Every structure is written in C-alpha cells, then in structure tokens.
Amino acid sequence: MSEALPAETVLDVKNLQTVFFTNSGLFRAVDDVSFTVRRGETLAIVGESGCGKSVSALSIMRLVPDPPGRIVGGSVTLEGTDLLKLDDAAMRDIRGNRISMIFQEPMTSLNPVIRIGDQIIEAVRLHQKVSSKEAWKQAVDMLRLVRIPEPERRAREYPHQLSGGMRQRAMIAMALACRPALLIADEPTTALDVTIQAQILALIVDLQQRLGTGLILITHDLGVVAQTAQRVIVMYAGKKVEEATVESLFETPLHPYTRGLMASIPAVPSPDAREDVRLIEIPGMVPSLTKLPPGCAFAPRCKLAVDRCRQEYPPLDEVKSNHWAACWRAGEMAEAS
Amino acid sequence: MTEQRPLLEVTDLVKHYPVRGGVLRRQVGTVHAVDGVSFALGTGETLGLVGESGCGKSTVARTVLRLVEPTSGAIRLDGEDIAPLSKTALRPYRRSMQIVFQDPFASLNPRMTAGDIVGEPLSVHGIATGAKKQERVAELFQQVGLRADQMRNFPHQFSGGQRQRICIARALSLGPRLIVCDEPVSALDVSIQAQVINLLIDLQRKQNFSYLFIAHDLAVVAHISHRVAVMYLGRIVEIADKHELFANPRHPYTQALLASVPIADPKAKRSAPLIDGDVPSPINPPSGCAFHTRCRYAIDRCKSERPALQAAGSRHQVACWLNDGTGRDE
Numbered sequence: 178m179s180e181a182l183p184a185e186t187v188l189d190v191k192n193l194q195t196v197f198f199t200n201s202g203l204f205r206a207v208d209d210v211s212f213t214v215r216r217g218e219t220l221a222i223v224g225e226s227g228c229g230k231s232v233s234a235l236s237i238m239r240l241v242p243d244p245p246g247r248i249v250g251g252s253v254t255l256e257g258t259d260l261l262k263l264d265d266a267a268m269r270d271i272r273g274n275r276i277s278m279i280f281q282e283p284m285t286s287l288n289p290v291i292r293i294g295d296q297i298i299e300a301v302r303l304h305q306k307v308s309s310k311e312a313w314k315q316a317v318d319m320l321r322l323v324r325i326p327e328p329e330r331r332a333r334e335y336p337h338q339l340s341g342g343m344r345q346r347a348m349i350a351m352a353l354a355c356r357p358a359l360l361i362a363d364e365p366t367t368a369l370d371v372t373i374q375a376q377i378l379a380l381i382v383d384l385q386q387r388l389g390t391g392l393i394l395i396t397h398d399l400g401v402v403a404q405t406a407q408r409v410i411v412m413y414a415g416k417k418v419e420e421a422t423v424e425s426l427f428e429t430p431l432h433p434y435t436r437g438l439m440a441s442i443p444a445v446p447s448p449d450a451r452e453d454v455r456l457i458e459i460p461g462m463v464p465s466l467t468k469l470p471p472g473c474a475f476a477p478r479c480k481l482a483v484d485r486c487r488q489e490y491p492p493l494d495e496v497k498s499n500h501w502a503a504c505w506r507a508g509e510m511a512e513a514s
Numbered sequence: 515m516t517e518q519r520p521l522l523e524v525t526d527l528v529k530h531y532p533v534r535g536g537v538l539r540r541q542v543g544t545v546h547a548v549d550g551v552s553f554a555l556g557t558g559e560t561l562g563l564v565g566e567s568g569c570g571k572s573t574v575a576r577t578v579l580r581l582v583e584p585t586s587g588a589i590r591l592d593g594e595d596i597a598p599l600s601k602t603a604l605r606p607y608r609r610s611m612q613i614v615f616q617d618p619f620a621s622l623n624p625r626m627t628a629g630d631i632v633g634e635p636l637s638v639h640g641i642a643t644g645a646k647k648q649e650r651v652a653e654l655f656q657q658v659g660l661r662a663d664q665m666r667n668f669p670h671q672f673s674g675g676q677r678q679r680i681c682i683a684r685a686l687s688l689g690p691r692l693i694v695c696d697e698p699v700s701a702l703d704v705s706i707q708a709q710v711i712n713l714l715i716d717l718q719r720k721q722n723f724s725y726l727f728i729a730h731d732l733a734v735v736a737h738i739s740h741r742v743a744v745m746y747l748g749r750i751v752e753i754a755d756k757h758e759l760f761a762n763p764r765h766p767y768t769q770a771l772l773a774s775v776p777i778a779d780p781k782a783k784r785s786a787p788l789i790d791g792d793v794p795s796p797i798n799p800p801s802g803c804a805f806h807t808r809c810r811y812a813i814d815r816c817k818s819e820r821p822a823l824q825a826a827g828s829r830h831q832v833a834c835w836l837n838d839g840t841g842r843d844e
Binding site for chain 1: 566567673675703704705706707708709711712715730732733734736737756757760761770771772773774775776777778779780781782788789790792793
C-alpha cells in the first residue's frame with residue numbers, strides 16, 4: 178500500500194500556537210510550530226520536559242485542557258481536513274479512528290476493571306458498525322498482530338494480569354484497531370526495560386510500515402530517534418529549533434542545543450574503547466516559559482551566543498538542503514563541518 | 515585494588531520476602547529478591563549494578579546499607595561483618611555509608627531548608643553544631659556547586675538537578691567511604707544528567723570514596739563505573755571491568771542487554787531483539803539457570819543445574835554453562 182503513494186502527506190501542521198493562562202501569566206507552550214508527516218513515515222519530536230513536545234501532540238488530538246490551555250493559532254490538517262475547525266462531535270469521530278495515541282505509562286492509560294478485549298472492542302465499535310461477536314474477533318486478531326501469545330486467553334484478562342511490555346502491546350493493539358492514518362506515540366517505551374523497549378520499538382516500526390501509518394514519535398532519547406525515525410524536529414522552550422532528516426541531524430547537527438544534547442549523553446563504550454571521555458555539560462537549566470529571555474531562548478546557556486542572539490530571535494532557515502535551524506550562527510557551523 | 519583488602523565485601527547475600535495469602539495469612543510463597551550475591555568493592559572504586567526492573571539491584575543496595583534486613587549472608591565493611599550487628603552497634607558504621615535516591619522530589623523534606631537538610635546528619639551524629647555546622651554546610655554547598663546563600667531556601671525553590679545536588683551534599687556531610695547511588699540521574703532532564711554525572715565523578719576523584727552505582731541506563735552506568743555487575747532475577751550473572759564487559763560480553767543475557775540499547779547513530783545497524791518475552795516472576799524463578807527460559811543457547815544442563823560465577827579471563831567472571839567460548843557472539 179505504502180509503495181503506491183510514497184509521499185502522500187497525512188498530517189500538515191502549520192504555525193501551531195498553544196498557550197496556557199496561569200497565575201504567573203500567559204506562556205506559549207507551543208509557539209509557531211509547523212511540520213508534516215507522510216504516510217508510512219516516522220517523525221521524531223525531541224526535547225526535554227517543558228519544551229512543548231507533548232502539548233504539540235495534545236493540540237493535534239485537540240486534547241489540550243481548556244482552561245488553562247488554548248490553541249490560539251495555526252492549522253492542523255489531517256487528510257485534507259482542518260481539525261481545529263471541527264466541532265466536538267466530529268472530532269470524536271476522528272480520535273481513535275483516524276488518529277490514535279499511545280502514552281508512556283500503559284498501566285494508567287488502560288482501565289483496570291475492564292477486560293483487555295473489551296477495551297479494544299470499545300474503540301472498534303465506537304467507529305465501526307460491527308456486531309459484538311465480530312468486534313471480539315477483531316480484538317483477538319489485533320492482539321495476535323501485536324504478537325501477544327495466546328491472544329484468545331489474554332483478551333479475557335484484566336490489565337493487572339499482564340506485564341508492562343504486554344500492556345504496552347495491548348495499547349498498541351487498541352490504537353491501531355481502526356487502522357488510523359496517524360499514530361502519535363508519546364514516550365512509548367520510557368517506562369519499559371531496555372530489552373522490552375527494543376521489542377516494542379521493533380513492533381511499532383514493523384506495524385507502521387506494514388499498515389502505512391504515519392507516526393509521530395515523541396521522545397527524549399536520541400538513541401531511539403536514530404534507530405526508528407526518518408525525520409526529526411528538535412524543540413526548545415516551545416519552539417522548533419531544528420528540523421532535518423535523521424542522517425543529516427546526527428551527521429551535522431546545526432543548532433548548538435542539539436549539539437549540546439548529543440555531547441552530554443554518555444554512549445555505551447564501543448568494544449575497542451579504552452579511554453573515558455568526560456561528558457560535556459550544557460550549563461544552566463531549561464528556562465521557565467513564563468520568563469523567557471528576549472532573543473533566542475537558548476542564548477543564556479549557549480557557548481556560541483553573540484549579542485545579536487540576546488536581542489533578536491533567529492529565523493528558522495534552510496541552512497543545508499532539507500535541514501533547517503533557528504540559530505544566527507548555524508551558517509558558520511554548516512561551513513565549518 | 516585486589517591486593518589490598520576491599521572496602522566492601524558482600525558474600526552470599528540473600529533476601530527473601532514471604533508472600534502471604536488465604537484467610538490465615540499463611541506463607542504461600544517466597545519472593546527471591548536477592549538469591550546469593552557476592553562481590554567486592556575497592557576504595558575509590560565504582561561498581562555499577564545493572565539489570566531490568568525486579569532483578570534485585572535496589573534490594574542489594576539497600577541490604578548492603580541494612581536499610582533492608584538481609585535473610586542471610588555477610589556484608590563486610592573494612593573486614594567487619596555488619597550483617598549481624600544490632601541497631602546500636604551499627605550506628606558508627608552508618609556514618610561511613612550513605613545513599614542518594616532516585617527521586618530528589620521525594621527524598622527531601624519539603625518543610626526543612628536546604629541548609630538544615632544537609633546539616634541534619636551532622637547534628638544526629640553529634641559532629642558539629644551552631645556556627646561550626648553552618649560553616650561545614652556552606653562548604654558542602656560549594657563542593658556540590660550550590661551557593662551558600664541558597665542554604666535558606668526550601669526544596670521547592672530548587673530545580674531537579676539542584677535538588678539532587680542537595681541530596682549529594684547530605685550524603686557527603688559525614689565524610690562517607692561508601693555512597694550508594696540508586697538511579698541518581700534517572701529523574702533528571704537529559705541536559706542536566708551530564709552535570710550530575712560529572713559532579714559525582716569529580717567528587718570521587720577528590721575524596722576517594724567508593725560508589726555502588728545502580729541504574730537501568732547502561733550508558734550511564736558504563737560511563738561512571740570501573741567495574742560492572744549484571745544481575746538477572748536476584749543473581750549476578752556476569753561481572754567484569756567495564757571495558758572488558760562491553761568488549762567481550764560472555765553471558766547471553768549481557769549480550770542481549772547490550773544489543774537492546776539504541777545507539778544514537780542512524781548508520782549503526784539495528785539488530786533484531788535478541789530475547790523475547792518478559793523476565794519471569796521472582797516468586798517462582800525457573801530451575802537451573804534462571805535465564806534458560808529466554809536463552810537461545812540453552813542446553814539441557816541449563817534447565818537442571820544452576821551455574822556458579824566462574825573466571826572467564828582476568829577480572830571477568832560469568833555464570834553460564836557455555837563459558838568456554840561457545841556462548842560468545844558467533
């Protein structure tokens with residue numbers, strides 16, 4: 178399926194702006210962020226807590242709690258429809274049907290008192306006119322698809338009877354039950370052990386490619402990004418600071434924040450390593466969104482910052498082909514590398 | 515470090531928890547949280563403990579400090595077995611052993627100032643009071659990269675990274691010889707983790723204490739440790755110098771664990787997951803080698819007999835029946 182329309186855009190987010198009104202003032206959780214996702218493609222959104230990556234996802238799903246949050250600008254076009262213009266009923270038809278979401282903690286996102294199979298059926302019958310018998314069969318098929326052993330038995334079990342990895346598989350089964358065009362996975366493996374993480378990531382990528390689903394993978398783990406995504410956007414303090422193909426980003430990161438992140442993460446020693454390299458720290462901490470500095474939000478932590486960085490916010494320029502960065506000095510860095 | 519007496523020597527440490535059930539709350543089973551763990555830790559050395567959730571690494575750490583009472587086994591600190599000591603007899607040893615927990619939000623009393631938190635151990639052990647205590651606390655603040663004027667602030671006024679610095683200052687206050695770090699950076703943002711890891715390394719170089727370092731993130735453990743022990747279902751399955759372990763993993767579980775870590779390089783080939791399924795329950799651990807249910811090299815012997823840790827090269831031990839070269843990467 179995915180070969181027929183390789184470049185079809187599933188999701189087009191343009192100039193999205195989501196703000197929160199709090200006691201300490203208004204803050205822009207997502208500030209003028211644009212990106213697209215194509216069929217069968219994985220887009221990774223990387224950043225630290227408070228950078229706006231999860232709020233971006235919730236904005237696409239129209240699940241930002243209002244109040245205190247509100248989407249104040251931009252458009253979110255899914256398969257030709259602007260989701261921000263839909264009424265609540267129409268949006269409910271889209272959620273779980275055309276877009277699905279997987280969350281970090283599978284135990285808190287599954288209902289503990291409903292059997293696994295019934296929870297999948299709920300998603301199916303809400304959007305498709307099928308008999309309960311047919312829906313049960315589909316639920317068991319979905320559990321088989323996500324490689325849960327003995328799916329007939331597991332469908333009749335409750336969430337507490339499943340291990341963490343199995344619960345996340347069940348979540349994936351539920352999310353994909355209606356064959357959505359877009360799947361959003363918000364830190365899907367952060368709560369899991371590393372061997373289980375490897376299994377779940379392999380499963381998500383395999384199913385996404387087989388079903389041609391567009392995938393937004395939200396994570397803070399650059400290793401996960403490198404191994405699963407085709408394109409990456411890096412967010413800092415509510416703004417997109419860099420966008421590139423995964424190869425280009427890891428080969429020549431062009432924003433000092435991205436470079437800092439890569440240098441500050443310890444790597445598993447390669448088999449021939451004998452020396453320890455000291456980690457390079459990013460000084461300071463992530464700024465509070467209510468007290469953003471004028472100019473570039475990263476400037477106070479940036480070794481390369483010049484006066485201009487502290488006064489004017491840099492535009493997101495295409496510094497290299499298909500590689501954008503919002504940094505006054507990205508051009509110099511591209512030339513130097 | 516093998517020549518001199520190790521600072522900490524743990525022998526056959528066992529911790530079992532009873533599982534009770536039924537109306538009479540009779541014991542119906544046993545959780546084998548730690549099932550015969552032995553290791554030694556030298557002065558100024560860092561031993562990393564890795565393994566998946568439920569493998570018993572945190573229980574080992576807490577049992578070593580006697581925050582959890584061991585079921586059996588010996589814990590020798592400077593040659594003295596502290597396992598059978600009474601609470602009072604243990605007290606002087608507590609000064610030498612400190613711990614830094616995972617969550618700096620839960621491990622600091624929100625009603626105490628940062629200065630009081632760091633100074634509390636000094637009063638409890640009657641080491642310093644009044645102005646002398648304040649002076650020592652200010653010094654500790656400076657050592658961990660905080661300003662002395664922040665002593666008056668409460669924990670909620672600090673960021674996660676700064677709170678972890680307060681926890682480290684508290685651990686340092688009594689001049690310990692062993693600091694147990696239980697997932698000290700897992701709750702921190704990526705850009706803050708490096709700051710705390712570098713601080714821990716710098717402090718050790720200056721003060722020459724030892725770390726027992728627990729984390730589920732293999733890269734973090736590998737970065738900070740001199741030696742690494744891999745645990746599976748309550749037992750150490752492999753222990754070696756860090757570089758040796760990563761260059762030459764001998765146990766099939768270690769190999770699978772290393773292969774599961776995603777590498778931050780899109781050109782690195784992703785291998786198919788080496789192991790399927792989940793960790794079995796520690797209530798009924800599999801017979802023989804506990805890993806045999808998920809091991810692709812398992813032979814009949816693995817199902818019936820438990821392999822002991824055996825030498826596999828210099829300062830490298832592995833508990834696997836295939837420890838003759840056949841268990842290695844083909």
